[in-house]
Amino acid sequence: MWGSRKTKQESVTCIACGCSLPRSEAREYDKYGDRWERAGKEFEHLCKACDHDLCHQPRDELEGLLVEIDAGSHSQAEFLSWYSALVEERYGTIEE
Ligand SMILES: [Zn+2]
Incomplete structure (x- = not known):
């Protein structure tokens, strides 16, 4: 993708399928359902596919x-x- 750039992409791991992906591509998943209280918290991440899966009926x-x-x-x-x-x-x- 951006192989020639030197931007350091932090990668995260999808909690559902275990794949790793750039943080910018991931959906934050907060098991407490509160995305605004960020202090001292570690967010978990989902890839887009798993995020979509969670929305299934x-x-x-x-x-x-x-x-x-x-x-x-x-x-x-x-x-x-x-x-x-x-x-x-x-x-x-x-x-x-
Ligand atoms: Zn996933």
Whole structure:
């Protein structure tokens, strides 16, 4: 990109996927949700792709859960109990 320039680019690591990227390209992620209180804080960073992923609707996230569980390789009963436990862990108890 700017190979001939001598600008020192600080690089940061995306907390979600672990890739490193220039700080100027990263999105700051503050787990406390307060970007304005900067004193004494260390921000975490996300690359654009992961930042975008975080904005997905829960529905998309559920598809990720299915992949995570590896839906195909378990019996249905095993899968269902595992799946509901995971969903409960992440979203709280589902009231019917
Ligand atoms: Zn990332």
